[in-house]
Amino acid sequence: MDNFSQKITNEDGLIIPKAIAQQLDVSIQELSKITGLNENSLTVDSLSQSDVIQKKLQEITSVFIRAIPLNGSIKDAYKWYFSESLPSLGNLTPRELINQGEINTVIQYLDRMNEGGFT
Numbered sequence: 001m002d003n004f005s006q007k008i009t010n011e012d013g014l015i016i017p018k019a020i021a022q023q024l025d026v027s028i029q030e031l032s033k034i035t036g037l038n039e040n041s042l043t044v045d046s047l048s049q050s051d052v053i054q055k056k057l058q059e060i061t062s063v064f065i066r067a068i069p070l071n072g073s074i075k076d077a078y079k080w081y082f083s084e085s086l087p088s089l090g091n092l093t094p095r096e097l098i099n100q101g102e103i104n105t106v107i108q109y110l111d112r113m114n115e116g117g118f119t
Helices: 003-008 017-024 028-035 040-041 051-071 076-085 094-099 103-114
Strands: none
Touching: 003 017, 003 051, 017 040, 017 076, 028 040, 028 051, 040 051, 040 103, 051 076, 051 094, 051 103, 076 094, 094 103
16 A cells, blocks of 8 residues: 555545545645535545545545656645646646546546556
């Protein structure tokens, strides 16, 4: 398990929203915007541990986990998420693509790049 994953999960393997926010150096409000999840679902343990919320958190963190090697750090991966236009994907940013429901496209792009592919 990579360092980022270790820092954002508990002993039961559940993703901890506050830990993600801390690693990204953002507020829970900002994390809510990034994930598209309600703030309460990120701050109330019984809600954040639900299968639906955990699945969404797993999806978004899988993007960051794949982006870290290409960007050098989680904070640089976070900047990339918002600002890097991806030429082969219509010059949209990862955030724009994910907001359009294209998370798998972003993950495939990152996997290709991590294998030495081109943009």
